[in-house]
Amino acid sequence: MSRSDGITAFDARVGDAELADLRARLDAARLPEAETVRGATGRRRWDQGVPLADLIDVAHYWRTGYDWRSFEDRLRRIGQFRTTIDGLGIHFLHRRSRRADATPLIMTHGWPGSVVEFIDVVDELANPVDDGAAAFHVVIPSLPGFGFSDKPSATGWGTEKIAAAWVELMGRLGYGRFLAHGGDWGGNITTVLAGRFPDHVLGIHTTFAEGPPGLSTDGLTPEERAWAEETADFWANRAGYAKQQATRPQTIGYALVDSPVGLLAWILDKFAEWSDTEDGPFETISRDRVLDDVTLYWLTRSGASAARIYAESHASLDPALRVEVPAAITIYPRDIEKYPRPWSEQRYRRIVRWRCPDRGGHFPSLEVPDLFVADLRAGLTEVLLAR
Numbered sequence: 001m002s003r004s005d006g007i008t009a010f011d012a013r014v015g016d017a018e019l020a021d022l023r024a025r026l027d028a029a030r031l032p033e034a035e036t037v038r039g040a041t042g043r044r045r046w047d048q049g050v051p052l053a054d055l056i057d058v059a060h061y062w063r064t065g066y067d068w069r070s071f072e073d074r075l076r077r078i079g080q081f082r083t084t085i086d087g088l089g090i091h092f093l094h095r096r097s098r099r100a101d102a103t104p105l106i107m108t109h110g111w112p113g114s115v116v117e118f119i120d121v122v123d124e125l126a127n128p129v130d131d132g133a134a135a136f137h138v139v140i141p142s143l144p145g146f147g148f149s150d151k152p153s154a155t156g157w158g159t160e161k162i163a164a165a166w167v168e169l170m171g172r173l174g175y176g177r178f179l180a181h182g183g184d185w186g187g188n189i190t191t192v193l194a195g196r197f198p199d200h201v202l203g204i205h206t207t208f209a210e211g212p213p214g215l216s217t218d219g220l221t222p223e224e225r226a227w228a229e230e231t232a233d234f235w236a237n238r239a240g241y242a243k244q245q246a247t248r249p250q251t252i253g254y255a256l257v258d259s260p261v262g263l264l265a266w267i268l269d270k271f272a273e274w275s276d277t278e279d280g281p282f283e284t285i286s287r288d289r290v291l292d293d294v295t296l297y298w299l300t301r302s303g304a305s306a307a308r309i310y311a312e313s314h315a316s317l318d319p320a321l322r323v324e325v326p327a328a329i330t331i332y333p334r335d336i337e338k339y340p341r342p343w344s345e346q347r348y349r350r351i352v353r354w355r356c357p358d359r360g361g362h363f364p365s366l367e368v369p370d371l372f373v374a375d376l377r378a379g380l381t382e383v384l385l386a387r
Helices: 016-027 042-046 052-064 068-078 122-126 159-172 185-196 223-237 240-247 249-258 262-274 289-301 303-313 368-387
Strands: 008-009 081-084 089-096 103-108 136-140 180-183 202-204 327-330 351-355
Touching: 008 351, 016 052, 016 223, 016 262, 016 289, 042 262, 052 122, 052 262, 068 081, 068 089, 068 289, 081 159, 089 122, 089 159, 103 159, 103 185, 103 368, 122 136, 136 159, 159 185, 180 185, 180 368, 185 202, 185 303, 202 368, 223 303, 240 249, 240 262, 240 303, 249 262, 262 289, 289 303, 327 368, 351 368
Parallel strands: 103 136, 103 180, 180 202, 202 327, 327 351
Antiparallel strands: 008 081, 081 089, 089 136
């Protein structure tokens, strides 16, 4: 059903043949020999990437035990829609709160994430159990080229254009002014939203608070220096995936769209390395949630199109961009990029809340959902009070 504002109800229903094909491909998978770091324990097991035994175990569960239909039902219960902006179809989840005092909130995922990142927190954010807690009208779009959003057929859909599209999307929903949250690419887009559209953005919460480039480490505390060193080490030694997707997304895309095991390994590697765990991501994130995410990439054939966000926007955040609206920033201890507060303050000029929890990694809404919701709500409450 299409509305006068160009928004159409959407139902994610994949044919049985697609699921049967996935299982057949998994059954026929060709695997390499085991890694040569066998015998290592903990994180050392992952030094060469996803261990063969772990991959075999997850792939077997994907083929024999995982239920995609349960995820489809979950999306259906939240409420999902599509609309066309600048010629591109955008898929999004939308849960309106029952509360009259709720504030609109757009939540943007990153890579290798998707709307899956937020499905376990949307209900509590929209209709909190505690009547005294802040409530939100929650909007969760799929980035262009991700999930059930369309794939751009030409260049141009970088973070700046996406941020402008989110303003248009929120306006069509009747939300002329709104809050924004994001991490990873979602954090970058949230920063652009706040910096470019302060008349629409009431304030932001982000787990990604990159300062302008070229700042000195002079005057930083030992902990802040360690953060800067860890972030530099990540980009120097552990970011091959980003360089590949920024320079040759089409090349890696063939493997990601043609091989479910290849796609699983490419994404599972990041859930393992970037989460606050010691021996694999399933210490904190369920196999079903990881497979919801991987299966969404597989069924929508979005391995290449999602990778292109790196080609469009890698290292493209405007050095001169400043955020003047109130900002709440949370740095989780095992995230891959952690910027010292003095650096972040050079871009985010009104930081009203800064928190560093004692647990959590790059996917906090999946790893520590209760902590994430409490922190997000507290941060956005501070943001609204600061206006």
